[in-house]
Amino acid sequence: MGQDRRWSLVNNGNRACSLSFLSLHVCPFFRYIWFKIESIAHGTNVTDWGSLYRIHLQEAALGRYGSHGEGTALNCISLLNPDVHNSISLLKQVALSAKRISFFQDFLDCSFIFFVKGTFCAFWPACQDSGFFYVVDHGISEDLMDEVFFQSQLFFNLPLEEKMKLLENEKHRGYTPTLCQRFDPENQVQGDHKEGYYIGVEVPVDDILADKPFYGPNQWPSEGVLPGWRQVMEDYHREALRVSREVAKIIALALDLDADFFDKKEMLGEPIATLRLLHYEGEVSDPAMGIYGCGAHSDFGLLTLLATDDVMGLQICKDKDARPRIWEYVPPLKGAFIVNLGDMLERWSNGVFRSTLHRVIGHGQERYSIVYFVEPSHECIVECLPSCTSEVNPPKYSPIICSTYLSQRYRETHLYLDSYHRNEARGKV
Numbered sequence: 001m002g003q004d005r006r007w008s009l010v011n012n013g014n015r016a017c018s019l020s021f022l023s024l025h026v027c028p029f030f031r032y033i034w035f036k037i038e039s040i041a042h043g044t045n046v047t048d049w050g051s052l053y054r055i056h057l058q059e060a061a062l063g064r065y066g067s068h069g070e071g072t073a074l075n076c077i078s079l080l081n082p083d084v085h086n087s088i089s090l091l092k093q094v095a096l097s098a099k100r101i102s103f104f105q106d107f108l109d110c111s112f113i114f115f116v117k118g119t120f121c122a123f124w125p126a127c128q129d130s131g132f133f134y135v136v137d138h139g140i141s142e143d144l145m146d147e148v149f150f151q152s153q154l155f156f157n158l159p160l161e162e163k164m165k166l167l168e169n170e171k172h173r174g175y176t177p178t179l180c181q182r183f184d185p186e187n188q189v190q191g192d193h194k195e196g197y198y199i200g201v202e203v204p205v206d207d208i209l210a211d212k213p214f215y216g217p218n219q220w221p222s223e224g225v226l227p228g229w230r231q232v233m234e235d236y237h238r239e240a241l242r243v244s245r246e247v248a249k250i251i252a253l254a255l256d257l258d259a260d261f262f263d264k265k266e267m268l269g270e271p272i273a274t275l276r277l278l279h280y281e282g283e284v285s286d287p288a289m290g291i292y293g294c295g296a297h298s299d300f301g302l303l304t305l306l307a308t309d310d311v312m313g314l315q316i317c318k319d320k321d322a323r324p325r326i327w328e329y330v331p332p333l334k335g336a337f338i339v340n341l342g343d344m345l346e347r348w349s350n351g352v353f354r355s356t357l358h359r360v361i362g363h364g365q366e367r368y369s370i371v372y373f374v375e376p377s378h379e380c381i382v383e384c385l386p387s388c389t390s391e392v393n394p395p396k397y398s399p400i401i402c403s404t405y406l407s408q409r410y411r412e413t414h415l416y417l418d419s420y421h422r423n424e425a426r427g428k429v
Helices: 003-024 028-042 049-065 084-097 107-117 120-129 142-156 160-164 229-254 265-269 343-348 402-413 417-425
Strands: 076-078 132-136 174-176 195-199 272-280 294-297 303-308 314-317 337-341 357-360 367-375
Touching (some): 142 195, 142 272, 142 303, 142 367, 343 402
Parallel strands (some): 076 132
């Protein structure tokens, strides 16, 4: 299934979001004809929008990745009409009546809420089931997305000695070589087979924040080496932060908070928001031998936006306690973000929302992805929210300070950078 096919999946989702109420929801006859056509095309009985979405996403997963393992169908959330306030009471009724629900079950009953009143009712089951979902209609142009991927490839195609001039510093900005990260030491015999580049919020060296961990000026390739590269990355960083804040508003409402809860200065007002460019060089993974493109882990922060090319690789494990663990591929959708929730949100929500294990398996093809990690400010205290706790459901997690937790996780996973810096100081790099 090529790019045109994958793009049609997103178009199907957008078409449903924008036209279903105007035509198919208003006119039962047109809806009946549409489902009949789809039933014939797919050789199965399509009775509602839910079954149609599920068929398309399963085709994407199984059709493209069937020889490598089974794929998973994630919920798809549009930010085109995020009028979540009008649907919050209806969603709470759904959540109270069934702790774990399938959004696509009896989809016609709730599609009116989803398409007309916003995205909120899709969000709850997406986060409870796997913590992963697609976001479309996010407002970032296809041209900008394509340019970021193009510029990323230009950087990783540079000679290693040129990239090593920008080696990741103590503020976690810059280049990370292949094998320098290891997320899953229990199962990995070596580091991840990927190289990366960190770009954070630009903080001038004379700013008071620059003295704190994870804040400071970025490292940039010179204009002579990659002209215009910095501008493209800064434009994308700004747009990705905007999208992240929109998603955070939905999260806040889902937790019975004010929509702007995460906009506070100590949260996303001064965030630790990091754009990370990733390049998987085409190494074939062998889990039996402990070789992975990226080892199993959950993300550290609030949420992550992932844009990827059309090369498979991302897998999620919905139940980390299962033995053996079941890994499912997540099919990429052009124009969509794959969004996952992080450890800090799981702690804030007292386990209501899940930070799901994921990994990357290489199959011999180069793979590029653009990741945007969103964490609150340096001094933010992350603790279980009152709306997520009660006498019968006490806090499961102790409070943590954002920068303390991040620093710990970075130390645990960046095992090889110290040796790089020691060699650099000795003039060996």
